[in-house]
Amino acid sequence: MADAKPKPPILEVERLTKYFGGLAAVKDVSFEVREGQIFGFIGPNGAGKTTLFSIIAGALKPSSGKVRSRGRDITALKPFQLVQAGIARTHQIVRPFREMTVLENVKLASHFGRKNVTSDSAAEEHAMQILTWFGMETFAQKSASILSVGLQKRLEITRAMATEPDLLLCDEICGGLTHVETAAMLDWLRRIRDRGTTVMYVEHDVKAITAVCDRILVLNYGRKLSEGAPDHIQQDPAVIEAYLGHPPGRRQEG
Amino acid sequence: MTLIEFVNLLASALLLAGIYAVMSVGMTVIYGVMKIVNLAHAGFMMLGAYLALELFERFRIDPILAALLVFPVMFVVGRVLHWLLVRRLPTSDQPTLASLLLMFGLWLVLQNLGYFIWGNADRSIYTSHTLSLLRFGAVTISTVRLVVFGAAVACMVALHLILNHTWFGRSVRALIQNRYAGQIVGVDDQKTASITFGLGIGFAGLAGALLASLYSFNPDFGRPFLIRAFVIIVLGGLESVSGVAIGAFVLAFVETFGILFVPAGYQLALSYGLLVVVLIFLPGGVAALTAKVRRLA
Amino acid sequence: MSTSPAPLPIRLLAQWRTFAPSWMILAGLAVMPLLLSSPNFIRLLFVTLLWITTSVAWNLLGGFAGQISFGFAVFYGIGAYTTALSMNAGVNPFIAFLVSAITAAAASLLVGLPTFRLRGPYFAIATIGISEAVRVVMTNLSFTGGASGYRIVEHRAFRQLDHYYTALVLASIAVAFSVFISRTRFGLGLNAIRQDEDAAAGLGVNPYAYKLGAHALAAALTGMVGGVFSRYAAFIHPQGVFGFQTSVHILLMPVIGGIATIWGPVLGGVVFGIVEEQIIASFPEIHLFIYGSMLILIILVEPGGILGAFRKLLRRIHGRR
Structure with a gap:
């Protein structure tokens, strides 16, 4: 941890705490996300994943603690300012603009994203490029409301990527998808990482997370339980106990 | 200001607060459960006032008793309107454009109904004790105000008991907290919404009927009170019944003592000023403030 | 998709076909009073043009951005009084209209700044609050004559056509604004805010600034209408220009015509301008009832x-083929 850093990390969370009423949903959580990683966090229901995610995404204010990106304090930034700082997000429940076409959805992101494209035609061109990259170009003129759930989820990611982020925050993008669709979605995450965007990924599904992530943070009762590479996490007795409710001894997967 | 003047003002602020609370609580329950701002609230208050007047003039029913009779009538009116119109609105956890416009349209219709039936002359309810005063040492209080205050407080207590000790009350509180979770554990949200809407309209009518004993009124009667009700529920945090009581007291206090500093014509501007101050400095209302205090403690 | 990234004005020119009907309507309106010079008819056209302008203005905020305001009378009234006071101080009327626009836009911040930050019904609530508060204050304000009203003295002969063409230019500006906005980044951002404010913010739109901007623009246009009206009427009073009725009318027209479209509010303004004359004249005692039932329906x-009903009808006809 204390080794000399060539560059400050793309995301640095320092002692983040959030109270609701008297209850701490997140307590004293710290971690770092390095550039070029897919960083995942998991935890049982009510572990504080969503709260932590919302704070980083600027949707909630923490009670205390700091969030930094490349050394810059971004704790108080609003979602639209985060986009300008190179951080985009997807929503757990997809939120396409239903009265717009797929292209218009993405064009909006091109306009308002980090590129700040003001010209209508340049934005359209940019949006088409991104749509093509995600293999969605055939749906460009379709209304966003008629897409299947799988495609709506892909649109959600496409749209976020059209803001040209350095860090993409993904909230449970595989919920409600079939096995095949999940595998495809995870593949998109890898391609996004290989394209140069760091990914922070929250998921309920342990299998999906361990399959795709380079590094994983495990939350339990709002606290950090464990952190490390997927192998390390899967071997960690504390994690196994939190998930399966009994001490290690038996095999984790059954 | 002498101490006696101060105590007198304080007493009248307190009496006003009781009426303000009962006036605003109907809006709060409807907003809490259905996320609908009842812009027609003023119209229902006006109807309540005229119903009380009719009961008093035709059947010689005491105005306070009449107000209590107005409640069930308006409750039924509310449920019928819910069945006719409100249930057709898309449900949402945010106030929608459609719900705002619908309730606004309803308000216009009610106002016109008032003009149509009762004309636009100012009316009022005069009884033998309208002008009588009670003295408690140095404090002088209008008898009617005290009785109205008593009735208002009794109704608030009754509502509090209903919300905290009945099955319906539990459903209401569940839906206020989390609509989804409420439905999952088996709350019939349509039925609860219908009863809530009836209750909200019932309270609007009751408040109008009680106010009819204090002020003269016409079909445009509720409008200045609508804005006060807004200020109060925003102060109270929109969804909290106890917040309403506190909000009502704050507004009554500011208005009563504001007379010392602001000419009477500008009182409504004072309410708006208070609304703006609350929105800037305390957007969650008193409820958010108490939560914060509790955490610090 | 788009092959040539031509600048917007050129592309608009290229789409002249789309706008040909609007140019024809505009030309028709420009020559109309010369052919039918009945003062009463010109007055009706003048009033309708003013209504259209407020309707289009309201739609910028209520339609495009989805923020319902019940208090546009505030801007109308502020515009009317600003022009009246400026003109009596010797200011040229057209400069007075601009001053009205600026004053009204500044007043819009009074409602927008505290409420647009927050989620929930606060904005709608505040608009009702401020329109009542301002009306009451204006009724009590002595230097504008309070409730008894204020007279404008213009040292020029009254020429109805001057007023008519002013209104025509203003309405054209409003519609042009509406068309322009709907095709730019600003309009796309507003549209996104109406549909899902959080999702819009998550893609880089600043909802607070955008809502404030749309509100100020709508207020400025409405303020100018108030100014043009007060110069025409030469006498204004708070119960009229700041009246609750004024707010109701301004809100009703775009809703009738079709919210969040370009031509819906114009259509609403036309229908309202003509029908209102008849309704008020024939059934003054039930006009609120009619307005209210129309909203509910x-x-x-x-x-x-x-416009929505019309489109549905067209779709049904096409579908049958």
């Missing part, structure tokens, strides 16, 4: 207004 039956 539109919301429950066809939220897209006349």
Whole structure:
């Protein structure tokens, strides 16, 4: 941890705490996300994943603690300012603009994203490029409301990527998808990482997370339980106990 | 200001607060459960006032008793309107454009109904004790105000008991907290919404009927009170019944003592000023403030 | 998709076909009073043009951005009084209209700044609050004559056509604004805010600034209408220009015509301008009832207004073929 850093990390969370009423949903959580990683966090229901995610995404204010990106304090930034700082997000429940076409959805992101494209035609061109990259170009003129759930989820990611982020925050993008669709979605995450965007990924599904992530943070009762590479996490007795409710001894997967 | 003047003002602020609370609580329950701002609230208050007047003039029913009779009538009116119109609105956890416009349209219709039936002359309810005063040492209080205050407080207590000790009350509180979770554990949200809407309209009518004993009124009667009700529920945090009581007291206090500093014509501007101050400095209302205090403690 | 990234004005020119009907309507309106010079008819056209302008202005905020205001009378009234006071101080009327626009836009911040930051019904609530508060204050304000009103003295002969063409230019500006905005980044951002404010913010739109901007623009246009009206009427009073009725009218027109469209509010303004004359004249005692029932009906039956119903009809006809 204390080794000399060539560059400050793309995301640095320092002692983040959030109270609701008297209850701490997140307590004293710290971690770092390095550039070029897919960083995942998991935890049982009510572990504080969503709260932590919302704070980083600027949707909630923490009670205390700091969030930094490349050394810059971004704790108080609003979602639209985060986009300008190179951080985009997807929503757990997809939120396409239903009265717009797929292209218009993405064009909006091109306009308002980090590129700040003001010209209508340049934005359209940019949006088409991104749509093509995600293999969605055939749906460009379709209304966003008629897409299947799988495609709506892909649109959600496409749209976020059209803001040209350095860090993409993904909230449970595989919920409600079939096995095949999940595998495809995870593949998109890898391609996004290989394209140069760091990914922070929250998921309920342990299998999906361990399959795709380079590094994983495990939350339990709002606290950090464990952190490390997927192998390390899967071997960690504390994690196994939190998930399966009994001490290690038996095999984790059954 | 002498101490006696101060105590007198304080007493009248307190009496006003009781009426303000009962006036605003109907809006709060409807907003809490259905996320609908009842812009027609003023119209229902006006109807309540005229119903009380009719009961008093035709059947010689005491105005306070009449107000209590107005409640069930308006409750039924509310449920019928819910069945006719409100249930057709898309449900949402945010106030929608459609719900705002619908309730606004309803308000216009009610106002016109008032003009149509009762004309636009100012009316009022005069009884033998309208002008009588009670003295408690140095404090002088209008008898009617005290009785109205008593009735208002009794109704608030009754509502509090209903919300905290009945099955319906539990459903209401569940839906206020989390609509989804409420439905999952088996709350019939349509039925609860219908009863809530009836209750909200019932309270609007009751408040109008009680106010009819204090002020003269016409079909445009509720409008200045609508804005006060807004200020109060925003102060109270929109969804909290106890917040309403506190909000009502704050507004009554500011208005009563504001007379010392602001000419009477500008009182409504004072309410708006208070609304703006609350929105800037305390957007969650008193409820958010108490939560914060509790955490610090 | 788009092959040539031509600048917007050129592309608009290239789409002249789309706008040909609007140019023809505009030309028709420009020569109309010369052919039919009945003062009463010109007055009706003048009033309708003013209504159209407020309707289009309201739609910028209520339609495009989805923020319902019940208090546009505030801007109308502020515009009317600003022009009246400026003109009596010797200011040229057209400069007075601009001053009205600026004052009204500044007043819009009074409602927008505290409420647009927050989620929930605060904005709608505050608009009702401020329109009542301002009306009451204006009724008591002595230097504008309070409730008894204020007279404008113009040292020029009254020429109805001057007023008519002013209104025509203003209405054209409003519609042009509406068309322009709907095709730019600003309009796309507003549209996104109406549909899902959080999702819009998550893609880089600043909802607070955008809502404030749309509100100020709508207020400025409405303020100018108030100014043009007060110069025409030469006498204004708070119960009129700041009246609750004024707010109701301004809100009703775009809803009738079709919210969040370009031509819906214009259509609403035309229908209202003509029908209102008749309704008020024939059934003054039930006009609120008619307005209210119209709102309820539109919301429950066809939220897209006349234009929405018309489009549905067209689609049905095409579908049958």
